[in-house]
Amino acid sequence: xRLYLTGYMATGKSTIGRKVAKRTELPFxxxxxxxxEAEGAxxxxxxxxxxxxxxxxxxxxxLEQTAEYENxxxxxxxxLPVWGDNQKWISEHGVSVYLKRTPEQILSRxxxxxxxxxxxxxxxxxxxxxxxxxxxxxxxxxVYMQADVVIDCSLMNDYEIAxxxxxxxxxx
Numbered sequence: 001x002r003l004y005l006t007g008y009m010a011t012g013k014s015t016i017g018r019k020v021a022k023r024t025e026l027p028f029x030x031x032x033x034x035x036x037e038a039e040g041a042x043x044x045x046x047x048x049x050x051x052x053x054x055x056x057x058x059x060x061x062x063l064e065q066t067a068e069y070e071n072x073x074x075x076x077x078x079x080l081p082v083w084g085d086n087q088k089w090i091s092e093h094g095v096s097v098y099l100k101r102t103p104e105q106i107l108s109r110x111x112x113x114x115x116x117x118x119x120x121x122x123x124x125x126x127x128x129x130x131x132x133x134x135x136x137x138x139x140x141x142x143v144y145m146q147a148d149v150v151i152d153c154s155l156m157n158d159y160e161i162a163x164x165x166x167x168x169x170x171x172x
Contacts, residue, residue, distance in 0.1 A: 002072050002094030003169065006087075006147055008137050009078035009118055010106045011099045012158055017075040019162035024169055030075040034062035043077070044119050056083045067093050082143045091148070097165065098147035103133035105154060 003020070005013040014030050021028030032043050035058045039046055047055045059080050066074050074094070081087040081096070090096045101109075107130060115121045120136070121129060149168065151161060 001169065001172070002066060002069060002074060003165065004066075004074045004076055004090045004094050004096045005099060006076050006081045006090070006096055006144055007078065007099035008101065008106060008133070008140065008144070009121070010110050010114055011078075011101045011153065012109065012161070013075040013078075013099055016099065016158050016161050016165070017073045019158065020165045020169070021073040023162065023166050024073070026169075027069055027072045028075070029066050029069065029072050031059060031062040031066070031080060032075070032077050034065060035059060035077075038062070042117065044117050047119050060084065060086060063089065079140070081146075082140045087143050087146050091146070095149065096147040097149045097151060098144045099151055099153050099161070100144070101153045103130050103137060106133060 005017050007013055014032075017030070018028050020026075035046065035055070036042055038061070039058060041049075043055065046058065056079070059077055060083070063076070063080060063086060066072060076090070081090060087096070107126060110121070115124075115129075120132070124132060151164065153161060156164070
C-alpha cells in the first residue's frame with residue numbers, strides 16, 4: 001500500500017512519514033526531496049527562479065514516480081494535492097491521509113529555517129503569517145478534506161500520530 005501524507009506546509013508530513021516508514025520498514029519518499037535531487041536545487045529556489053508552473057510540473061513528475069513502489073510512505077508538498085488533478089491521482093494510486101493542523105499550531109512548529117525555506121512565508125511577521133495561513137489554508141482545505149483519512153493533529157503529538165498510522169497500515 002502507498003500511503004500519501006497530505007496537508008499544509010509544516011504540518012509534519014515528512015517528520016511523521018519518516019517515523020512511520022522506520023517502524024514499518026517501508027520505503028519513505030518525500031516529493032520535495034525527489035524534486036530537489038532531480039533538479040539539483042532546493043524547492044524554494046526552483047519556485048522563485050523557474051516559476052510555480054515549472055515547479056508544479058516537476059512535482060507531478062515526482063508524484064508519478066511514487067507509483068514505482070508497491071508499498072511506501074509518501075510525504076507530499078503542501079500544494080501538491082491542490083494542483084491540477086493530483087488529489088484524484090493520489091486517490092487512484094494509494095490511500096491519502098490529511099494531517100490537519102490550525103495555523104496557530106503550524107506557526108508553533110516553524111523554525112527560522114522552516115520559514116526561510118518556504119517562499120510564501122518569507123518576510124512575514126507572526127501576525128501577518130497567521131493571517132496568510134488562515135486565508136491560504138481556507139482555500140486549500142476543501143481539497144485536503146478529500147483525503148481517505150483525516151487526522152486532527154491537535155489531539156496528538158507526532159509519535160501518537162505515527163502510532164495511529166502504523167496501526168492503520170497493520171490492519172491493511
